[in-house]
Amino acid sequence: MTDDIAAGQPAPYTPSPADGYVGDPALRAEWDNRYADRQQLWSGRPNGALVAEVAGLTPGRVLDVGCGEGADAVWLARGGWDVTAIEVSGVALERAAGHARDAGLAVHWVHAALTEAGLPPASFELVSAQYPALLRTPDAAAERALLAAVAPGGVLLVVHHAGMETQQAHDSGFDPADYVWPSMVADLLDDDWEVEVDEQRPRVAPGGGAGEHHTDDLVLRVRRLR
DSSP, X not given: OBOOTTTTOOOOOOOOTTOOOBSOHHHHHHHHHHHHTSSOOSOSSOOHHHHHHHTTSOOOEEEEETOTTSHHHHHHHHTTOEXXXXXXXXXXXXXXXXXXXXXXXXXXXXXBOGGGSOOOTTOEEEEEEESOOXXXXXXXXXXXXXXHTEEEEEEEEEEEETTGGGSOOOXXXXXXXXXXXXXXXXXXXXXXXXXXXXXXXXXXXXXSSTTTXXXXXXXEEEEEOO
């Protein structure tokens, strides 16, 4: 479901057979199945790298890319941020919206793929992509969409699991070469951007949930100068 972001009117996510999803139906189905397979896929707590990197920022408009079950979105909203959260899975969004309602918080929910969401350009003081499953394309559409969403003076924070980008394709069908990694975003930066953090460091894991076995993060934090 795509809310009217420009109007600034948050609305609860209400799933329906025709809920306005924008994106590849197969991708949506894949992620819906992953979420439906478990009552809770993630830990329910905000990602450690996000908490650390946002600590010194003044709350403003934030885009949470691949918000999952909403832990980061809820945490950001509680901290005073005006949150837009985007996700391809309707199952995940339903859970996320429920958590926000339980906390008495307003979040703008967008049910879409990042590259097809039609988000307003240069509109967010923070764009957060925590371990995103963004598919790589020849035109670097996902990477460019992340950069395009950041307002002048704003920050893009991309965090991913270290080591995965160099792995070979798995028998399960997962091939790291199919996905966007922080280095690919960094490769597109020009003089309009300043790199504030680009490093590998021990992961501060929230504990529990899928992915807790990963021990190190790749953290890219860049600021748009103009």
